[in-house]
Amino acid sequence: AAAVTRVRLRLRVGGAAALWRSSIRCGDALVEGAWTGCEYSLVAGNPPFLSQLGKKSVRSRAEQGALLKRFDGHVAGYADTASVFLLLGTELAPRGTVALLQPMSTLSAADALPIRIACEARMKLAAVIMLPDNTFGAAVRTCIPILTQRAPATVRIRNADGSLHRIARQRCSGGAWGAALAAARGVPDPCASCTNGTLDDWMRSTADFRQHYYGLRGHVHASEGAAPSPQAPALVTVGAIGAARLDWGARPVRIHGQTFFGPIIRTSELMNDAVLGPWVLARKGPKILVATQTRAIEAWVDAKGIAMPSTPAITVTPKRAADLWKVAAALLAPATAAEAWWRHAGAGMSAQAIRVSASQLRALPAPGNHAAWDRAARALAEWQRLGTMSARDKFAGLMCDAYGVPAGAAREQLLEWWRAAVSDARAGDVAASVRARG
Incomplete structure (x- = not known):
């Protein structure tokens, strides 16, 4: 390759053969x-x-x-x-x-x-x-x-x-x-003018490893229509996590080469295992499950402790139990999603998705307007319960207030981008209107 390069450059540019012989060399450049x-x-x-x-x-x-x-x-x-x-x-x-x-x-x-x-x-x-x-x-x-x-x-x-x-x-x-x-990619700058510290001040976050995923082989069961419980929690894959929603049981998932509708695990089977026993104790209770490789940060609040994460979902817990919905609101905020793109775009498997690690989530800014943040936390609980677009938009507006996103064209651009990124598969308002007409 070096010899061919020397000849082609000499023919195109000119110069003595000795010049190109000394200039084009084969070796380790590093x-x-x-x-x-x-x-x-x-x-x-x-x-x-x-x-x-x-x-x-x-x-x-x-x-x-x-x-x-x-x-x-x-x-x-x-x-x-x-x-x-x-x-x-x-x-x-x-x-x-x-x-x-x-x-x-x-x-x-x-x-x-x-x-x-x-x-x-x-x-x-x-x-x-x-x-x-x-x-x-x-x-x-x-x-x-x-x-x-x-x-x-x-x-x-x-x-x-x-x-x-x-x-x-x-x-x-x-x-x-x-x-x-x-x-x-057309992601708007969040223009957040009111922040205070980072989410690390408010939460802990962690991701599981291969041993947790493969260790569950033989311990995953079909729910057979039963509702998940702390003793038989839903095993939640990242594909089931949406923005303020959980699609667990809505479609089949493949785990360990098997197909399940509504996969669960039974904690009693795992408590004596050296790896999975401590994992169950660490993941039980109220938490927030965060998906990876998504267009915006998508998270669902497990307020009753009836779900367990399947690798590579991220588990988030508040440092104060009372802040569960506040932490989730910050993670789901339009400004947070845009900021994650501006910091970490390019790391995802798809050009249209971001991949944010557990530590990178903690490093994102926390809101500075706590009154608006408190109201947004209550609005998020309503959005997750109702699944309607109106509840979603109310939450998004309050979190823009919490982060100090200025009113006007910049806010509207951010909200339009975010709504498209987290478009709710349940289409709550449309479904509600169809039911009402029926």
Whole structure:
């Protein structure tokens, strides 16, 4: 490949063969000393995409250790190797421009955050070009972050359809490059002017692991029409969790290779198990179940403690039992959903969905208007009970007040986006009117 490149460049550009022989080399660009004494005005290209979740592309322990040392501890975890080349580019062109093709996850993946912050320490994100899906014939969504020494007031985002967006620089600072994808997807800036601390002040959140999912093999049963109870709780998959609703039992689900309508577990079967016994004790009682990979944050309040999460659902509990509905209201707020997009867009499996971890939920802002927040908590309980659009809209308006979203066009844009994202499958008001006419 190196020889072919030398010949083609010589034919196209000219120059002596010796020049191209010394300029085009085959080697590991990421090792210490590979670029000693080199500085360029432009670094552009298509680095290798090496996901750390694939067996064939995962770095060995020795390679990971070498990169960790080479890049001062910034390369860790599951960061795609392509993002390491982005960091290398900022070393090679500190006063120039870096434009390297990247997987979309580079913009927001938690493991790539140290790399994004290190890039910002040397250069500034000036623009992001979003490429169409399957541009390179692979199921990987791609983009081109462009880094420069100069820090423009706004970051330009060129969408795959050619449309241009501009967002304030501070929205992308601190490694929050997912804001570029949020803007490209048309997610409105929440403009929350009244916040106070984070949700970590109010709640605990956790996700379960493989041993909890597979440990339940042989212990999942069909409810056979019986209502769930604390002793025989519903086993809730993420697909059953909606915004203020639970679709458990509404359609069949596959668990451990079997199909169930309304799956339950019996806690008495699990209490003596070394893994599942403590899990049951930790998850029982009132809680909030949060779905993953959704268009907006979707959560359902288990006020009676009659449900248990199936991996990868997130379990949230308030630090004060009396705040159960308040915490759920903050999670379901339109401003929270939009803020999650602006912080974490790009990490989901679908371009239309976000994936927010348990710790990222806790880091989201808490409302500052507590009077409106209290009213919204009561409105949420009504929305979950009635399932109507009018109850939903009342809740959404109160949470906009709680977060200080200004009235006017900005609020209407946020609410319109949020209503579409959490569209209630039960269509409560329509169903109610049909029943009334019948």
